[in-house]
Amino acid sequence: MDASRTGTVTRTRRTETSEMTEAEAIRLAQQGDAGAFERIYRLHSRRVYALCLRMVGNTAEAEDLTQDAFLQLFRKIGTFRGESAFSTWLHRLAVNVVLMKLRKKTLPETSLEESTDPEDESSGPRREIGAPDLLLSGSIDRVHLERAIEQLPPGYRQVFVLHDVQGFEHNEIAGLMECSIGNSKSQLHKARMRLRELLQETLRSLARQERQAAKSSGS
Amino acid sequence: MNMQCEQFEQLLEQQDEGALPKPALAHLETCEACRALSADFSAIHDMALELGNEEVAPPERVWISLRNQLEAERLILDPQAAPRNASHASSGWWSVFQRPAVAGAFLGLVLAAASTVGYMSNFAQTSVHSQLAIQQETSAVPAADSIFKEEVLTVGSDSIPGLQRQDTAVTASIRRNLQIVDNFIAICEKSVREQPDNQMAREYLYGAYQQKAELLATAMNRSMPGGLQ
Numbered sequence: 467m468d469a470s471r472t473g474t475v476t477r478t479r480r481t482e483t484s485e486m487t488e489a490e491a492i493r494l495a496q497q498g499d500a501g502a503f504e505r506i507y508r509l510h511s512r513r514v515y516a517l518c519l520r521m522v523g524n525t526a527e528a529e530d531l532t533q534d535a536f537l538q539l540f541r542k543i544g545t546f547r548g549e550s551a552f553s554t555w556l557h558r559l560a561v562n563v564v565l566m567k568l569r570k571k572t573l574p575e576t577s578l579e580e581s582t583d584p585e586d587e588s589s590g591p592r593r594e595i596g597a598p599d600l601l602l603s604g605s606i607d608r609v610h611l612e613r614a615i616e617q618l619p620p621g622y623r624q625v626f627v628l629h630d631v632q633g634f635e636h637n638e639i640a641g642l643m644e645c646s647i648g649n650s651k652s653q654l655h656k657a658r659m660r661l662r663e664l665l666q667e668t669l670r671s672l673a674r675q676e677r678q679a680a681k682s683s684g685s
Numbered sequence: 686m687n688m689q690c691e692q693f694e695q696l697l698e699q700q701d702e703g704a705l706p707k708p709a710l711a712h713l714e715t716c717e718a719c720r721a722l723s724a725d726f727s728a729i730h731d732m733a734l735e736l737g738n739e740e741v742a743p744p745e746r747v748w749i750s751l752r753n754q755l756e757a758e759r760l761i762l763d764p765q766a767a768p769r770n771a772s773h774a775s776s777g778w779w780s781v782f783q784r785p786a787v788a789g790a791f792l793g794l795v796l797a798a799a800s801t802v803g804y805m806s807n808f809a810q811t812s813v814h815s816q817l818a819i820q821q822e823t824s825a826v827p828a829a830d831s832i833f834k835e836e837v838l839t840v841g842s843d844s845i846p847g848l849q850r851q852d853t854a855v856t857a858s859i860r861r862n863l864q865i866v867d868n869f870i871a872i873c874e875k876s877v878r879e880q881p882d883n884q885m886a887r888e889y890l891y892g893a894y895q896q897k898a899e900l901l902a903t904a905m906n907r908s909m910p911g912g913l914q
Binding site: 540 | 694697698699722725726728729730732733734735736737739740741742743744746747748750751752754755758760761762
């Protein structure tokens with residue numbers, strides 16, 4: 467769909483609702499007001515979409531999940547009584563939608579319990595004796611990290627995104643992912659180890675490219 | 686990795702955040718590898734936190750699709766929107782396009798078809814955009830339908846003499862793409878006739894019209910002497 471055209475379609479309505487506060491929008495949405503639904507969507511969709519995108523690493527799926535999350539939100543908005551912050555409520559709901567989807571889709575191949583078996587030597591990245599360590603601090607940027615996150619196995623990625631990117635605590639993650647706190651910690655640790663490896667590979671590759679570029683410009 | 690390093694790593698895993706206990710700090714003093722590990726974890730964590738503050742705007746089709754679904758489920762109770770609800774329950778072929786990914790994929794296919802000819806006419810894009818914007822704001826589908834039918838849609842690849850003379854793979858591709866777009870237009874028109882107030886159906890119809898106009902503009906450019914090849 468052409469964004470410029472859809473922008474034209476929604477522009478008029480957006481200006482009408484842009485003055486609405488979140489509390490007003492919630493109250494009106496509870497009465498089925500279309501403008502209020504849109505206001506809530508415009509306020510929060512960027513955050514929800516970013517979360518979905520990082521959790522699944524795929525734009526088409528992230529779009530579907532964003533739609534699902536808001537659909538569920540609007541189905542349940544009548545039950546929102548304001549005990550917690552609306553954004554927290556929505557965020558948790560979005561996480562649940564993503565996790566439910568991922569659970570259905572990836573359970574056979576990425577069981578959380580399976581990949582955290584302490585007996586399984588290949589279950590996580592290991593440090594090698596004598597391996598040279600490149601310090602990442604100051605050398606990595608967000609683009610590198612995002613790419614590395616995309617390469618993580620789904621189980622690692624979910625815990626890492628929830629904890630390190632979205633700021634959930636281990637006990638919350640354990641509740642959301644239906645696993646133990648220990649499992650959550652273990653997955654996070656392995657995710658960080660794997661990310662470290664991936665980022666170090668990136669740094670090495672960048673250094674190689676620089677050397678080659680210097681060589682070719684010298685000759 | 687010696688025993689101390691293993692213990693340190695286990696501690697790091699369990700501790701997660703907060704100050705490390707004294708024995709761990711003492712180990713860090715003497716172990717360069719664990720110091721590097723700890724520093725890298727901090728760097729990753731800090732960078733990840735920055736990522737968490739970033740926002741990404743979803744494509745507009747997500748909202749269009751969502752609104753459509755809200756109307757179908759009668760969650761939107763606007764007086765203006767309410768009559769729409771009954772007319773487009775998500776059944777039949779149209780329900781396929783209720784998912785933004787599927788709709789996006791189909792339009793992507795149409796766009797890809799257009800891009801295979803390698804050229805998008807700026808003139809056609811601009812003029813069609815202007816027409817579409819005006820029509821979206823002011824008129825219903827029948828009006829747009831008649832304008833396009835008179836001015837654009839009745840033109841086919843056979844109506845372009847230069848194109849008929851050419852017998853290249855590109856020309857064949859244009860014909861194929863025109864056929865695809867024509868089929869899609871027919872489906873969209875049928876849907877709009879059945880559901881005149883369905884905003885999304887109209888969106889797709891306009892998009893298909895635009896694609897056809899662009900393909901025809903490309904074809905005409907190719908048919909002209911010295912046109913783009």
